[in-house]
Amino acid sequence: xxxxxxxxxxxxxxxxxxxxxxxxxxxxxxxxxxxxxxxxxxxxxxxxxxxxxxxxxxxxxxxxxxxxxxxxxxxxxxxxxxxxxxxxxxxxxxxxxxxxxxxxxxxxx
DNA sequence: AACTTGACGGTCA
DNA sequence: ATGACCGCCAAGT
Numbered sequence: 001x002x003x004x005x006x007x008x009x010x011x012x013x014x015x016x017x018x019x020x021x022x023x024x025x026x027x028x029x030x031x032x033x034x035x036x037x038x039x040x041x042x043x044x045x046x047x048x049x050x051x052x053x054x055x056x057x058x059x060x061x062x063x064x065x066x067x068x069x070x071x072x073x074x075x076x077x078x079x080x081x082x083x084x085x086x087x088x089x090x091x092x093x094x095x096x097x098x099x100x101x102x103x104x105x106x107x108x109x
Numbered sequence: 110a111a112c113t114t115g116a117c118g119g120t121c122a
Numbered sequence: 123a124t125g126a127c128c129g130c131c132a133a134g135t
Contacts, residue, residue: 006131025117029130035118037130042116044132062117069116 006032007044011051013105017059020086021103022095024063031105045069058082065098 009032017023025041034040041060048055058079062068070079070093080090089096 026119029117034130036128037132038117038119039115039129040117040131043114045116047133057116060116063119067116072116 006034006037006040007047009033010041010044011048011053011055013109014045014048014055014057014060015053016105016109017056017103019056020088021101022059022061022065022083022088022098023103023105025060026063027104027106028060031109042069046072059086059103061095061098065095067093067095 010028013028013031025038026035028041029035029038032041045055045057045060048057057069058073060069067079067083067090070077073079080093083095084090088098088101095101
């Protein structure tokens with residue numbers, strides 16, 4: 001597969017996130033081999049919309065379960081609605097059942 | 110070509 | 123427990 005770079009790896013792993021589950025930037029960063037580049041993961045998500053294949057960027061939140069990237073979606077609460085639609089309990093931009101639906105690529109992949 | 114910024118995370122004071 | 127600092131890679135200016 002094309003490891004054309006950091007971003008592509010991130011996109012590919014992100015697509016593997018099961019529906020109804022979420023993961024963190026740090027977990028993805030660690031999986032692609034750059035544990036300290038969690039910011040880059042978020043930055044990559046920024047360009048996820050330019051990808052041919054759909055990337056469920058809404059399933060990626062920070063380690064605190066907060067929807068820090070909701071601002072980068074169409075509406076103001078698009079990300080939240082998508083997640084709630086998949087079974088997440090969200091309040092004040094935070095996934096309350098984060099611990100329950102967390103998906104760790106390093107452990108479950 | 111150099112500097113700054115960015116959807117984060119871990120550590121140290 | 124709260125706040126500041128550093129690291130990391132890519133893209134924009």
